Amino acid sequence: MGDGARQTLDVPRIDKGLDDIYVKETSICYVDGERGRLLYRGYDIRELAEKSSFEETAYLLLHGQLPNRSELEAMRADLGAARQLSPDILAFLRKMPKDAAPIDVVKTVVSLLGMSDPDRKDSSPEGNLRSARRILGGLSAIVAAYDRIRRGKRPVPADPARMHAEDFLRLVVGRKPSKDAARVMDAAMVLYADHSMNASTFAATVAASTLADLSSAIVAAVAALKGPLHGGAIEAAFNTVRTIGRPEAAEAFVREVLRNRGKVFGFGHRVYKTYDPRALIFREYARRLCAKAGASDLFQTAEAVQETVVRELQSKQIYPNVDFYSGLVFHALGLPSDLSTAVFAMSRAAGWSAHVIEYWKDNRILRPLDYYVGPKDAAYVPLAERP
């Protein structure tokens, strides 16, 4: 906002990044950047992280209200069924390059699963809601199975009776997680389940606006999530902290990065002008889990990085965002650090689906303009006469 009338002279205004452009009305997610609040369907994220589960929150995002007992049980059963990968999909995962980025495997296999979704030609809201559950269940199972396979281990069969997040952790680590670990994994997936119109949700919306199917929209979102300016930031932030290694080294490292106009991953957000509420929750999880895992040095290093960044960039109101401490939490839960973007995807797929289904209620193809500044009368020169 702020610069008044849209320019209508020869050179139009260019809305690079679309920072202050609203593309739709929504009743899914509210980010109060001034007060550091985040709501899903009106519910405060802090309360959901503490009391809700991923399946309940995904239901809330998709259906607009909290489920009753039988609705929640049906949701859990659907996710559990979708976690059971077919032998074909497992065979396919075994053929993936062992050094692939897990998020690329997710992108490929979600596209593959979409081709055999029984509702792929049903564009009704009900059909899409069924597809969304299959995607959510399948995604977690793909991430876990690929991770086992690339480490030379046997994929673990899903247990449809378990909570979704707990079962995911079990499928990766290979044994039943502690109650605390399962609880934190669940809360982490709740915290990552949506965040209004970020770049991946927007990519999904653009693809969906051509009336492509839900699976294709999710694939577009996964493609966007891969970038280090988006989902890739969790791993980048974690690697920074791990590289620094000890709290005493943090200040010099950060100051050197900032002096070279470099970027410290996991900090800053276009909307939040204060602490991201998710970052505050992840910080407490990180503190507790790192202590348990004997990795308190890592946590203290992260805290020292935060202190330096917040102090040095005070005038710019730069604070840790959701991706800064979550990498430490995933590490302490036993997840390989390069799995974090994929974990982000399997959580955010709830929000992606909810936003796409909402957009389709009043669809309009998303087709902005670009402003041409090149030549307009180039003369075609035959090949033989070119320099």
Add this chain to the structure above:
Amino acid sequence: MGDGARQTLDVPRIDKGLDDIYVKETSICYVDGERGRLLYRGYDIRELAEKSSFEETAYLLLHGQLPNRSELEAMRADLGAARQLSPDILAFLRKMPKDAAPIDVVKTVVSLLGMSDPDRKDSSPEGNLRSARRILGGLSAIVAAYDRIRRGKRPVPADPARMHAEDFLRLVVGRKPSKDAARVMDAAMVLYADHSMNASTFAATVAASTLADLSSAIVAAVAALKGPLHGGAIEAAFNTVRTIGRPEAAEAFVREVLRNRGKVFGFGHRVYKTYDPRALIFREYARRLCAKAGASDLFQTAEAVQETVVRELQSKQIYPNVDFYSGLVFHALGLPSDLSTAVFAMSRAAGWSAHVIEYWKDNRILRPLDYYVGPKDAAYVPLAERP
């Protein structure tokens, strides 16, 4: 444009569809909607369709200028090399469901190929240009091989010495095409190679803006292309004409669709207020090739549809777009009608890559806003107390 100052009251302006929002400057493609002109890098599309080839036009879009002889030969060699699919990829294509939409196979396999691209971690313009050539070559070969396999035929090995479009046609049809057929296929790929900031190019740009890699951006574009409001329109338009079947039935059919406020696919465009120049060229190809193929009835039916739509919707300036006659051309060339979205993709991948590489020169993450209209203070009710 038109409605003056952006609203700054409580309720912001919602730019649904982003119709009049400019997201970047470009020197790739210029659409003159008033005069019905289309330029690639300043060259008129009519001249390129007549004189250029797909490899030359792709070079022009990617590099900004026409290639000299050795540059063109290198481009052709790179595309030819990339058309040679590995046994692994062929084995994978054999496992695809035989009833999959070819565009879904493209989406999946482009994602798969990206994982083994030797330049996948090289984000320099040179690395991206090499990746773009691999994607262009691989895409055509995937489309052709999958089509053969699903029809129970053996994939034909690529011939790297041939022109790209000619070899694609040979790989699908199984024999060397006539000179005329090869020429029309080449021109068709030139005509589909770019069209400024359409929805698929925009999806690619959104994904790319997070600094995801080129392959991921192309996958996002393919996802968006699938929709019937975008690439899916070629097949939808062709099916309409085929369903009508004879010229005499066209008028009644079209009037009935319009009376029911239905959509006639292959008509109308946000930018063109007159005939799309590509539609005029495709129309002449369709006339000639349908006559040769003994399908003049189909062409005359299409013309009758056009006449009725243009007459009935005169006040709205609705004209056939690029997708209306191209389906007839692909049909006359021997391509199955459900392959047309995939043919669109393997041509447009040139433009997608060029736009992404251009955007990265001055990158900014694309993150618009959505306007929250839902509740802000929902109270969490424990499961046992829910109705």
